[in-house]
Amino acid sequence: MRDGFLDWLDSQQGRQYELHERHINPAFVKTIRTIGFDKSYVRGQGEWLYDADGRRYLDLLTGWGMFALGRNHPRVRSILEQVLSRDMPNLVRMDCSLLAGLVAEKLTHHVCADSGSPLSRVFFCNSGTETIEAAIKFARCHTRKPRILFCDHAFHGLTMGSLALNGSEFFRERFGELMPGTAKVPFNDLAALEQALHAKDVAAFVVEPVQGKTCEVAADGYLAEATRLCHKAGALLVVDEVQCGLGRTGKWFAFQHWAGAEPDIVCVAKALSGGYVPVGAVISTPRIMDSVFDGMERCVVHSNTFGQNDLAMAAALATLEVMEEDRIPAAAARLGEYTIGWLREIGRSCPFVFEVRGKGLMFGIDFRRPYGPLKLRAAWDALHLLNEGVFSQTVIVPLMNEHRILAQVAGYHTELIKFLPPLTIAEESLNYFLSAMRQVLGGLQRVPGSAWETVRTLAKGAATQFAR
Numbered sequence: 001m002r003d004g005f006l007d008w009l010d011s012q013q014g015r016q017y018e019l020h021e022r023h024i025n026p027a028f029v030k031t032i033r034t035i036g037f038d039k040s041y042v043r044g045q046g047e048w049l050y051d052a053d054g055r056r057y058l059d060l061l062t063g064w065g066m067f068a069l070g071r072n073h074p075r076v077r078s079i080l081e082q083v084l085s086r087d088m089p090n091l092v093r094m095d096c097s098l099l100a101g102l103v104a105e106k107l108t109h110h111v112c113a114d115s116g117s118p119l120s121r122v123f124f125c126n127s128g129t130e131t132i133e134a135a136i137k138f139a140r141c142h143t144r145k146p147r148i149l150f151c152d153h154a155f156h157g158l159t160m161g162s163l164a165l166n167g168s169e170f171f172r173e174r175f176g177e178l179m180p181g182t183a184k185v186p187f188n189d190l191a192a193l194e195q196a197l198h199a200k201d202v203a204a205f206v207v208e209p210v211q212g213k214t215c216e217v218a219a220d221g222y223l224a225e226a227t228r229l230c231h232k233a234g235a236l237l238v239v240d241e242v243q244c245g246l247g248r249t250g251k252w253f254a255f256q257h258w259a260g261a262e263p264d265i266v267c268v269a270k271a272l273s274g275g276y277v278p279v280g281a282v283i284s285t286p287r288i289m290d291s292v293f294d295g296m297e298r299c300v301v302h303s304n305t306f307g308q309n310d311l312a313m314a315a316a317l318a319t320l321e322v323m324e325e326d327r328i329p330a331a332a333a334r335l336g337e338y339t340i341g342w343l344r345e346i347g348r349s350c351p352f353v354f355e356v357r358g359k360g361l362m363f364g365i366d367f368r369r370p371y372g373p374l375k376l377r378a379a380w381d382a383l384h385l386l387n388e389g390v391f392s393q394t395v396i397v398p399l400m401n402e403h404r405i406l407a408q409v410a411g412y413h414t415e416l417i418k419f420l421p422p423l424t425i426a427e428e429s430l431n432y433f434l435s436a437m438r439q440v441l442g443g444l445q446r447v448p449g450s451a452w453e454t455v456r457t458l459a460k461g462a463a464t465q466f467a468r
């Protein structure tokens with residue numbers, strides 16, 4: 001197998017669903033099969049996925065947002081190949097990695113560039129949820145206060161600490177008692193935030209500038225005022241940019257859209273390594289970091305084994321360089337404005353579309369029960385009697401079946417679909433998507449029609465697409 005590994009792998013093609021059903025997660029396999037997403041992809045390039053028969057699929061899901069540069073970006077791959085071709089020492093642990101230092105230098109440059117904030121230190125880990133776990137610990141350690149505030153509909157990861165900051169009961173229930181000392185506030189509600197901070201016992205307010213589960217965008221002035229309120233109460237402002245950071249919303253970091261938004265901690269992950277290697281980074285100030293790592297004895301009091309590994313760091317360095325050279329944040333701003341503008345236009349003629357919202361290339365469509373034609377309202381009601389939150393599938397399923405476009409529902413028991421295209425996507429591919437959306441939204445207005453029939457069958461089988 002060693003020399004001909006790829007040939008051997010090819011010879012195993014077709015076994016994946018059976019293997020996952022047997023050894024990994026049969027419920028997931030059932031879901032994927034039910035909605036007809038059980039493809040066998042064999043190659044990925046930019047915004048396209050290819051199956052064994054050479055059919056191509058437009059990827060607007062990007063591995064839950066990590067392939068911001070598209071799949072297998074050649075410049076990132078080339079750097080990884082160079083690193084692999086050399087016997088690098090890697091993770092000696094009792095030294096300082098040059099690669100990690102170089103990534104930290106770049107990240108802190110971009111996080112400070114627009115805001116003038118002193119976010120000059122970085123802690124590396126291996127995932128988004130780990131960045132939140134670290135932020136919780138850093139905030140509690142620095143402030144010596146117990147409570148952590150989070151937002152309604154928030155998603156910060158699924159380990160025990162970040163799960164305690166999850167705004168949806170669906171993810172929380174049945175896992176026993178979560179981390180104590182947390183409290184939920186409505187997103188974009190400054191009065192509620194002020195009230196929650198009143199007792200001055202809050203270590204941090206953790207917030208996504210653009211919420212992954214809702215595509216709700218922070219209102220103008222919200223993060224600036226949240227900064228002021230937190231600091232007045234002796235709390236830290238933590239912005240979770242795991243999904244919306246690194247160019248996706250049209251700036252290097254989403255909080256940079258708003259003057260006066262000055263977080264104490266910024267969390268990034270997903271896109272940082274171009275999707276090649278698990279990675280996470282917590283960016284903060286010397287004052288906060290030095291209060292955690294406050295002496296030789298405590299210099300690794302929060303740490304992990306794989307953080308700063310050469311492959312993740314080289315991929316991150318390459319990704320950040322591509323983002324700089326190709327001016328990716330500006331491209332995302334332009335393409336996002338174009339696409340959201342057109343989607344709003346297309347949505348106007350579909351009575352089910354309540355709102356198209358988002359920022360840059362992170363956007364979604366929120367569907368609601370229509371006021372319009374009675375037969376559409378009746379179709380909506382009939383579907384919801386069968387299964388709450390399944391309407392989104394009337395869009396997601398034909399997007400895949402009829403147009404080979406991969407997208408996702410944004411949350412459980414909501415009617416929001418979300419798109420996270422690669423930031424490198426060609427305008428022509430976005431036009432293909434817009435034209436498909438026009439057809440799919442048009443098809444929804446034909447009752448009875450094929451979209452409704454397919455989804456009625458799904459609703460009976462209680463299939464919801466896996467949402468993150």
Ligand SMILES: Cc1ncc(COP(=O)(O)O)c(C=O)c1O
Nearest residue numbers: 127128129155156157212242243
């Ligand atoms: C905003 C946000 N924070 C944190 C996470 C958790 O990241 P991970 O899945 O890498 O643990 C996610 C994942 O979707 C996310 O969207």
